[in-house]
Amino acid sequence: MSRPVPSRLTPVLTGILTALTQPSPAALRTAIRETRALTANTFGVNMTLLPSINPPDYEGYARAAVEEGVRIFETAGNNRECWVGGWRRGVQVVYRYGGLQRGRS
Secondary structure (H helix, E strand, O other): OOOOOOOOOOOOEEEEEEHHHOOOHHHHHHHHHHHHHHOOOEEEEEOOEOOOOOOOOHHHHHHHHHHOOOOEEEEOEOOHHHHOOHHHOOOEEEEOOOOHHHHHO
């Protein structure tokens, strides 16, 4: 059974907007603005970090979301260290692990 999100994190979490379904960081910015126009509740952005020969502009997507006021990110995959420090202050990152062993490492 899942537990509700503690109120100290966010009063009401509406849902998660998936960043990489948008073709560019600018398109994500537009999607965030459109979502904000539809709800007064807090929502987050998902950005799964996968290995790729031609990776997307992860930094650009994250920057666009932070500049638009998103403070909750949900992520999984590689390179969770990219969420540490600098402009990411004040951002809460929920990191999904693929299994118990990986979560303990």
